[in-house]
Amino acid sequence: MTSEQTPFFITTAISYPNGVPHIGHAYEVIATDAMARFKRLDGYDVFFMTGTDEHGQKMLQTAEREGITPRELAQRNSDAFQAMNDELGISYDRFIRTTDSDHYAAAQAIWKRMEANGDIYLDKYAGWYSVRDEAFHAEDDTEVREDGLRYSKETDTEVVWTEEESYFFRLSAYQDKLLELYKSQPEFGAPHTRFNEVIRFVERGLEDLSISRTTFDWGVPVPGNKDHVMYVWVDALTNYLTGTGFPDIESESFKKYWPADVHVIGKDISRFHAIYWPAFLMSAKLPLPKRVMIHGFLHNNGVKMSKSLGNVVAPADFVSQYGLDQVRYFFLREVPFGADGSYSHDSIVGRMNSDLANNLGNLAQRSLSMVAKNCGGAVPTPVELTDADQQILADAGKLLEICRDTFSRQDFSKALEAIWTVLGDTNAYFADQAPWVLRKTDLARMETVLYVTLEVVRRVALLVQPVMPAAAASLLEVLGQPEGSAREFGSFDTVLVAGTELPPPAPIFPKLDS
């Protein structure tokens, strides 16, 4: 059975745990989780990975400042990220940590493969280094001031010419191959606006990339040279391979899941995923991921989140205030995936009340309570369907294909919009048919209208499972749909069985006063 299923490997970026998770991290895992759940329900063999990227100088610095070891810091904050995932109901299959032992093996293996391909060489990295910033600055970004010293124009700190031994990756050799990739696979990067930035960047020319450090040791050791640790991105990007069983490329899991179907990332790291990562893989002679989906950032009331403004929201606070499914729905419905988004108390409450409680929750409640009171609490029996009945059923019937299409592009908001359009039509249908009038005039017709309505709600409930797992489960429960295959997309085109006993209905979505 499993072997017949098409594999689908999806990842989030791994989070850098030198701080605690905020709503932006939550946004990424929620979206990726919805995608993973959708594919599972649609019969795919899904492998969904998320985790933490724990090496690098910043981790070391943060740990030193707190008087603990980087390993302790990583453990503490990685645990916080994992806890966030669990609070958000994220259905990850592996929570990977770059300090996991199998990851060291994978990172060193890809290094050796790139080295074997002749793309790694030892040289000196030279440039204007700011001790204060602990970073190099491009010469154009520096200037000699009146005191005769050179300063970074950006940070106003003194820079000194520094040379450091470093391994380099021959990124410059991959410019044409990358451009060829972008041309032949126009869906490799999305959305187009962000992908265009990447392409133009590559077109302007690529320099070789320094990929090792000698100034600190919190990282994966470079094979064969104990003085160097890997540049954190070589290490971090490789996590996607680690999860599939790499370096054992003959393993069943590697053969099944690699290459990844989608890497979901934030717009801040598009270059690493859309340029460096495919170049590394080309060099290592490994297949490339099929798609890099770049999402935007969330703003609070249109204002960027920042600690100094005090508008950083902890995911747990959000969930306790509005409810998990409500938060998941809000972000996926309100923000076109790929664009920046904005949230506010009013906009969340608006979606909760209007879309969830009123349009969906109330439609279920008004139809189910009529069934409970007038049909003996069982699925009613339809008779001949009118044009209106057939129309609304046909509209609902198209939703699975629409969702497949939109989800394949991670266009969650469009999928939900299409579903809610049908819900709006169904509320109009219900009012137009007026089953509460038919109750006194034509019981068979009343039962038919209620049946049709329930059938639409069932299909909608199936399709919103990836976005709102718990609420959808409750809906399917009151529709008498048992867990298991009845709740998978394979059952989308089946219909409710008349006479099925239904539990007493209860409202699924609470309302909030604004």
Added chain:
RNA sequence: GGGGCGGUAGCUCAGUUGGUCAGAGCAGAGGACUCAUAAUCCUUUUGUCGUGGGUUCAAGCCCCACCCGCCCUACCA
């Protein structure tokens, strides 16, 4: 400086390759109904489609210039 994207009703935004394209949702106003979580349904107000030119029989949709906003511009996640 170079590059990428936007600027459409009060708000958030849809608008494929130019020809009912001036729209949707929310908010506001009026009405209807009572099955339902005072939910739902119907009707309805506002737009110089950033500015100025141009191409065309025809332009939010193409071209040019300009104004405004956001983002990127390599080795600090």
